[in-house]
Amino acid sequence: MRFGDNTVLERLDVDVPPGSFVTLLGPSGCGKSTLLKILGGILEPTSGEVRIGDLTAKQAVARKDIGLVLQRPALVPWKTARENVAMLRVLAKKGKANDGAADEALELVGLAHAADRYPHQLSGGMAQRVSIARALAMDPSILLMDEPFGALDAITRDAMNETLARIWAATGKTIVFVTHSIPEAVFLSDTVTVMGVRPGRIVDRVAIDLPRPRVADIVDTPTFVQYSTRLREQLAVPQEATV
Numbered sequence: 001m002r003f004g005d006n007t008v009l010e011r012l013d014v015d016v017p018p019g020s021f022v023t024l025l026g027p028s029g030c031g032k033s034t035l036l037k038i039l040g041g042i043l044e045p046t047s048g049e050v051r052i053g054d055l056t057a058k059q060a061v062a063r064k065d066i067g068l069v070l071q072r073p074a075l076v077p078w079k080t081a082r083e084n085v086a087m088l089r090v091l092a093k094k095g096k097a098n099d100g101a102a103d104e105a106l107e108l109v110g111l112a113h114a115a116d117r118y119p120h121q122l123s124g125g126m127a128q129r130v131s132i133a134r135a136l137a138m139d140p141s142i143l144l145m146d147e148p149f150g151a152l153d154a155i156t157r158d159a160m161n162e163t164l165a166r167i168w169a170a171t172g173k174t175i176v177f178v179t180h181s182i183p184e185a186v187f188l189s190d191t192v193t194v195m196g197v198r199p200g201r202i203v204d205r206v207a208i209d210l211p212r213p214r215v216a217d218i219v220d221t222p223t224f225v226q227y228s229t230r231l232r233e234q235l236a237v238p239q240e241a242t243v
């Protein structure tokens, strides 16, 4: 992928099996968000292609089969949590405002009790849960998440990771998740795709063979620490020296 003369991603091949949880982990500027935008059909790659089953990314987007969750939840301030979740479904003609799907999605993210609250009455973690519910209510088969918990404090972030792992197990969605955080990547993933910079490319793929369901104290287990150490070493290698 090039922006003018700047080659941002090069010789990159990512395979995301249906129903898997794949993380893109890498330093700032390695092209994680650019890759996610390409997967989500927002950016057209200058070469190469994305296939989602039998569809191109653009076709999958047209069928509303890709959900996107960004770092900032971007909720409509004058709508309640329920209305924010229902809104996209209604706009996409995937359902009616009061068909219960918004409440179901809010229940899944643990926010059934806050459905009538407005965004200013929600904490940062709650607002991000609403934005995840909004994406889930569209019932996409793939969820693309770009550092969704990057702006949250460490305690809320751990809780959000547990919630997301539970949602993933309950829904069977395919999730591609961008993060800078090694523990977050190990905790959530089936596979961590490690990226390097200049140009952005894949330097390692690490299958995370830890039992599920995973709960917060798994971070203290020897296997978790081994995975974290391997990833930290990968990220510390001068990226120009790796292929």
Ligand SMILES: Nc1ncnc2c1ncn2[C@@H]1O[C@H](COP(=O)(O)OP(=O)(O)OP(=O)(O)O)[C@@H](O)[C@H]1O
Pocket (backbone or CB within 6 Å): 003, 006, 008, 026, 027, 028, 029, 030, 031, 032, 033, 034, 035, 180
């Ligand atoms: N629309 C654009 N036009 C020109 N250059 C861009 C554009 N979008 C991204 N870039 C460049 O592509 C490179 C990768 O950016 P990208 O945001 O994908 O990285 P990232 O790994 O997600 O970084 P971060 O972790 O800091 O969000 C950067 O050098 C950035 O300046």
